[in-house]
Each structure stands twice: as C-alpha cells, then as structure tokens.
Amino acid sequence: MTDAISAKRLIDPSVLDNPYPxxxxxRETAPVWRVPGTDxxxxxxxxxxxxxxxRVEDFSSHLIGVLYRSWRGTPTRLKRENFPFQTLATADxxxxxxxRKAVFPELVAKKMLGMAPEIEQVADRCIGQLxxxxxxxxxxxVANPLPMSVVSKLVGFKGSDIDRLLxxxxxSTSVVDGTMNLFQLVFCMVRSAFIQIWLGRQLRAASPDxxxxxxxxxxxxxxxxxxxxxxxxxxxxxLAAGGESTTSLLGNAVRRLAEDPELQTxxxxxxxxxxxxxxxxxxxxxPFRYHLRSxxxxxxxxxxxxxxxxxxxxxxxxxxxxxxxxxxxxxxxxNRPRNHxxxxxxxxxxxxxxxxxxxxxIVLREMLxxxxxxALDASRPPEWVSSLQVRRHxxxxxxxxxx
Numbered sequence: 001m002t003d004a005i006s007a008k009r010l011i012d013p014s015v016l017d018n019p020y021p022x023x024x025x026x027r028e029t030a031p032v033w034r035v036p037g038t039d040x041x042x043x044x045x046x047x048x049x050x051x052x053x054x055r056v057e058d059f060s061s062h063l064i065g066v067l068y069r070s071w072r073g074t075p076t077r078l079k080r081e082n083f084p085f086q087t088l089a090t091a092d093x094x095x096x097x098x099x100r101k102a103v104f105p106e107l108v109a110k111k112m113l114g115m116a117p118e119i120e121q122v123a124d125r126c127i128g129q130l131x132x133x134x135x136x137x138x139x140x141x142v143a144n145p146l147p148m149s150v151v152s153k154l155v156g157f158k159g160s161d162i163d164r165l166l167x168x169x170x171x172s173t174s175v176v177d178g179t180m181n182l183f184q185l186v187f188c189m190v191r192s193a194f195i196q197i198w199l200g201r202q203l204r205a206a207s208p209d210x211x212x213x214x215x216x217x218x219x220x221x222x223x224x225x226x227x228x229x230x231x232x233x234x235x236x237x238x239l240a241a242g243g244e245s246t247t248s249l250l251g252n253a254v255r256r257l258a259e260d261p262e263l264q265t266x267x268x269x270x271x272x273x274x275x276x277x278x279x280x281x282x283x284x285x286x287p288f289r290y291h292l293r294s295x296x297x298x299x300x301x302x303x304x305x306x307x308x309x310x311x312x313x314x315x316x317x318x319x320x321x322x323x324x325x326x327x328x329x330x331x332x333x334x335n336r337p338r339n340h341x342x343x344x345x346x347x348x349x350x351x352x353x354x355x356x357x358x359x360x361x362i363v364l365r366e367m368l369x370x371x372x373x374x375a376l377d378a379s380r381p382p383e384w385v386s387s388l389q390v391r392r393h394x395x396x397x398x399x400x401x402x403x
Contacts, residue, residue: 005029007036010177010388017384019289020330021087023318032304035075039310040067042290044318046325046341048302052293052314053345059293059301065311066292067178067388068185075178075388078185078233078310110316111154111213112355116400119362127366131402135377138396139247139399140253147246148239150359155238156212157202165239172240174294178388195239201230213238238352246356248287248392249278250363256281256332257364258376258398263332268368276334278360283340284332285391286317287356289342300303316341317391 005025009015015022023044026033031045033261043049045309052059079149126142133141145162148169150159152160171192174180180188181258217234220226257264267274293312300306320340343350350356367374376382377397385394 003288004234005033005036006376007038008072009043010035010075011069011073013386014296016179016386016388019317020321023321027318027322032306033304034304037074038076040075040077041304041310041312042315043301043312044315044322045302046319046322049314049316049341052301052312055299056346058295058297058299059312059314060296061291062294062296062339063176063292064294064309066176066185066309069179069181071181074218078182079309079311096112101238112352112358115150115154115355116358116382118153119146119150119359120366121300122146123359123363123366127363127370131370133402134402135399137399138250138398140395143247143250143254143393143396146250146363147359148243149357150246151239151242154213154242154355155212155235156206156214158205160226164198165195166243168192168236169240169243171195172236173288173390174387176389179386195236196232199235199239200228203228203231203235219341241350242352242355244390244392245287245350245352245361248285248390249282249356249360251393251396252287252391253278253281253284253360253364254367254374254398255376255382255393255396256285257368258374261375261388263372264368267364273334273369274361274364274368275357276336277332278357278364279338279340280332280334280336281360282342283326283336284330285341286320286342287391288342289317289389289391316344370403371400372403375399 009022017361026042026044031043031048033042033044034040035042043052065077067075068078070076094144123142123146126146130136130138130141144166148162152162152165157165172195174188175185175192201346202214203218203221206214208215208219208222210218214235217226217231221228221231257267263277267277295306295308295310295312295315298305298308301312306312320326320342323329325339327333343353375398377399380395380397382396383394385392
C-alpha cells in the first residue's frame with residue numbers, strides 16, 4: 001500500500017496548496033511513512049507525534065540536514081553531521097535548558113504581557129491604511145509588517161528595517177522548507193546568513209543593564225553562559241519564528257472570515273469568541289506544518305523501524321485533523337477544546353505562542369470592529385507560498401467595507 005505513494009507527492013504543488021487529503025491518506029495507510037528511496041520519515045498521527053516529541057533521546061532536535069527538491073522532483077537531503085551550532089529550537093538537553101534559562105521563560109513572558117498597547121498601535125496604523133485603500137493585499141499591508149514590527153520591539157532591536165527583517169525571517173524558514181532546488185537552497189542559506197552580521201552588531205551595541213531580551217542575551221554572552229554564535233542564533237530564531245507564525249495565522253484567519261460572512265457577523269456580535277476562532281484556525285491551518293527531527297540511534301515508532309541518521313518530519317498539521325482526537329476534524333467548531341499540536345509538544349513547545357495569540361486577537365478584534373464586510377477580491381484570487389513547511393499566503397487580496 002505505502003509503496004504506491006510516490007515520493008513526489010510530498011512536494012507536489014497541488015498537494016502543497018491542499019495537503020489535507022494526502023494527510024488523511026498517510027494517517028490511514030502509513031502514519032509513519034518512509035519517503036521512497038530516502039531516509040526521510042513523515043509522521044502524521046496525533047498519538048505518534050505526541051510520543052515522539054517526548055522521546056528526545058530518540059528524536060533529536062539537532063539540525064543535521066535540510067530538505068530540497070532533487071532534479072527528479074523528489075525530496076532529498078543536504079546532510080551535514082555537525083552543523084556549526086545547535087541552539088534553542090535545534091538544541092537537546094542539557095544545552096536546550098541552558099539556552100532557555102538565558103532569556104526564558106520569565107523575561108519573555110513578562111515582555112509579552114506588556115506588548116498589548118504597542119500591538120494595538122501598530123494594528124491601528126496598518127488597519128487604518130487598509131481601510132483607506134478599501135481593496136488591497138492583506139499580507140502586504142497588515143499580516144507581513146505587523147508581526148515583524150512587534151518582534152523587533154519585543155526583542156529590543158534598534159533602527160530596524162522591517163522589510164529587511166521580514167525577508168530574513170522568510171529566508172530562514174525557506175532553508176528548511178523542502179521545495180527549493182539545491183542552487184536555490186544554497187543561495188537562500190547564504191542570504192539568510194547575512195542577517196547574522198546585523199544581529200551581531202545589535203548584540204554588541206546592546207546595554208548589559210537593559211531590561212529587554214536583547215540585553216538579556218548580551219548578559220548571557222558576557223558571562224559565558226552563551227557563545228556569541230549562540231546568542232546571535234537565539235535572536236535569529238526569535239526573529240524567524242515570531243514573524244512567520246503570526247504572519248501565517250493572521251492571513252489564514254482573515255481569509256476564513258472573508259469566505260464566511262455569517263462567521264463575520266457572529267464574531268462582530270460576540271467578540272469574546274475571537275480567541276476560540278483563532279484556536280480553530282491554528283488547528284485547521286497550522287502556520288508551521290512540521291518541524292524536523294534527527295535520529296541519533298536506531299529506533300522504532302508506530303512499529304516502523306527508523307535507522308540512525310534519518311530525518312523525521314513531525315507533521316503537526318496532519319495530527320491537528322486526526323479523527324481519533326478531533327470530532328469532525330475538517331470543520332470549524334468554536335466550542336472545541338484546545339488540544340491541538342500547532343505550537344509543538346514537550347520541551348520545544350513554542351515559547352512565543354502567547355504573543356501570536358495576543359496579536360491575532362488584537363488584529364481580528366479591530367478588523368471586525370472597523371468593518372461592515374470583508375470579502376476576497378474576485379479579480380485577484382489568493383495565492384499560497386509554495387512551501388512544504390509553512391502555511392502562509394503569498395498574496396491575499398481582500399475588499400473591505402468600513403463600518
């Protein structure tokens with residue numbers, strides 16, 4: 001049965017645009033699927049992902065390879081046993097705990113709680129521009145710049161070029177995307193590395209006595225808890241993940257609203273249900289479809305042998321529609337309990353999840369309060385980014401009617 005599933009299907013453009021029937025096929029026939037001709041394994045069932053996330057000794061977060069599209073149109077790996085750094089999201093215990101302690105969770109949580117006024121200010125400006133235009137690309141005007149502005153303020157960057165930071169964030173996730181050819185991948189890796197120079201300058205200029213995240217990283221570098229490379233990489237991860245996840249969430253949520261006038265009416269009348277709507281969008285359209293794991297020793301998962309050196313794709317987005325866990329998994333249900341895997345599970349649960357939720361609530365609340373109607377632009381259909389990893393709109397043209 002599984003031999004009949006072609007390796008090309010994983011990165012087929014039509015599957016990337018609408019992956020959910022393929023996820024269903026994998027859950028039912030090959031919940032731990034070995035991509036033919038490779039040592040790449042795809043895990044799609046909720047219980048198996050939950051198990052693997054907790055078995056950090058068997059499924060390591062160390063980044064030892066990234067995916068790209070071979071000349072045959074199949075996924076393959078650019079593998080390197082010893083990447084120059086393994087930091088935070090790509091670190092295992094005990095290093096992972098040291099990195100988190102350097103800046104997390106107290107400082108990040110405290111800073112995020114105080115971000116609401118600044119998010120509201122940025123949202124007011126972006127949505128105001130959208131309402132003046134009445135017809136525009138929501139991604140360009142709101143969803144792309146807003147999260148990056150917020151992340152820049154959260155970390156404490158000075159003199160940020162938001163467009164440049166946005167490109168750097170998208171480059172970072174593109175490196176582990178899996179759909180580029182080898183030339184495109186190497187070019188993207190080189191371009192992504194340039195932001196490290198800027199981050200290094202920001203780190204050196206930070207005040208060790210400051211109260212922001214940048215200063216906390218600087219203190220950890222100064223006292224030897226982190227190397228300079230580790231400090232820069234932590235900042236890079238915050239930049240990439242903080243921008244990408246919220247950008248995707250905002251676009252996906254607004255598209256769903258634009259396609260469902262009755263849902264708009266309900267949420268305008270009952271804005272207290274916006275958080276439940278966002279949780280369902282996080283489940284139905286997970287911003288990060290998967291994260292990579294490496295296998296340091298021969299192991300098994302779901303009865304499938306996984307040899308040492310393999311790469312495992314933890315497909316949270318497939319698990320989030322697992323009918324063994326979610327009743328009517330493809331439907332939006334505002335009364336559904338929150339138990340999706342969108343922000344990961346275990347020690348690598350995304351520390352920035354509360355910020356993404358806060359940004360989403362503020363933007364949607366203001367969007368709905370300041371409009372009478374939101375619709376897709378019939379002359380310009382939405383477009384998805386061609387990506388195996390992220391579920392983000394390249395373009396989302398909408399038409400808004402101000403309240």
